[in-house]
Amino acid sequence: MRLDELRALFQANYGAPPEVIASAPGRVNIIGEHTDYNGGEVLPIAIDRRTLVAVRKSGDAGKSRASSTTESRSGEFDARAPRRGGGWWDYVSGVCAKLRAENVDVPQFDAVVASDVPSGAGLSSSAALEVATSVALAALARGTDRAALPLEELALVSWRAETQFVGVNCGVMDQFASALCEPSNALHLWCDTLRAESVPMKEHVLIFDTGTARSLRGSEYNARRAECEQALALLQGQFPDLPNLAAAKEAQIEDVRLPSVLKRRALHVAQENARVGAVVSALKSTGSIPGAKLYESHESLRSQYECSTPELDWFVDQMRRSPGISGARLTGAGWGGCAIAVGSREALSAVEAEVGARYEKKFGRAPRIWLTSAAAGAKVEAVFLH
DSSP states (O other), X not given: OOHHHHHHHHHHHHSSOOSEEEEEEEEEEEEOTTOGGGTOEEEEEEEEEEEEXXXXXXXXXXXXXXXXXXXXXXXXXXXXXXXXOSSTTHHHHHHHHHHHHTTOOOOOEEEEEEEOSOTTSSSOHHHHHHHHHHHHHHHHHHTSSSOSSOHHHHHHHHHHIIIIIIOOOOOSXXXXXXXXOOTTEEEEEETTTTEEEEEEOOSEEEEEEOSOOOOTTTSSHHHHHHHHHHHHHHHHHHOTTOOSGGGOOHXXXXXXXXXXXXXXXXXXXXXXXXXXXXXXXXXXXXXXXOHHHHHHHHHHHHHTSOOOOHHHHHHHHHHXXXXXXXXEEEETTSSSSEEEEEEOHHHXXXXXXXXXXXXXXXXXXXXXXXXXXXXXXXXXEEEOOO
């Protein structure tokens, strides 16, 4: 949706134009799956799908209102004393709660949300909503086009909204990628220290949405987190200085003789963390992603972390057989959702239509497919303050 269209929609909904419009992108993770909440490294890019949030201070002192172009229900809540209500606007009111915890004086407001980031696909639609809301409300509270907090802090505000308010026990990658990514660069993020660096990323990415909806609340995501915590506790019993699971060496995991399931989870995390470093080094030295690392990542996610699906496996197998494709793997935690393939625009365009048709014939539903490259992170799009 264009900014003028969103402004007109806001006017139609609330009888006055918005004061601030901000946006934030979805993200796709190139490599580093399930390492973020284990203190490891990740390498996401922002995609060219964004969530726009338009806001205006409300004349109603007792409530805030939020509507969305993609959701049938609108929500009302108290921005000064937010409580979970079970609706999609919990992501918005959760941001209010966490901004207020950072001493940002969030007023009651009206909001319209417009997004082309697909939900349930593993492309961080929730993080895009949280980050765009954080940027918009921080600017609204400050009364300028500059947010009351830096983007790194707004990323943390957004993460706290999802984990502590909404109740999804996710890592920090999604919100940091949505907030901090730069065009033509991947974001190399150390999730334990929150250190970040931009790494040139020129290759294109084909995002293949299998159409199998997923939800972190409804999947085995929280179970995997608990398993990783159990594995870390057992490892620290023998190696008390081990700071997190991603820092574990394979030899340490073998020495402790973990139960079979916990061993598989721990090995994936340790090996995946090493793969992130290998891909970053390759991008810095050659400018290209070593596709073998992507295929290794997918196999580990399939067999050791057990979060793949037949649809995701099928796509990755098809990409192995396609000329000119550097590599492929599932992305966005798994249990449905999306996979990616990496390569040149020409090679990816050549397989796009054919693989979509074959998928629909085999699984009986059409996938959503699009090409993207590394895009920009969150920003204030427009300010109409007087």
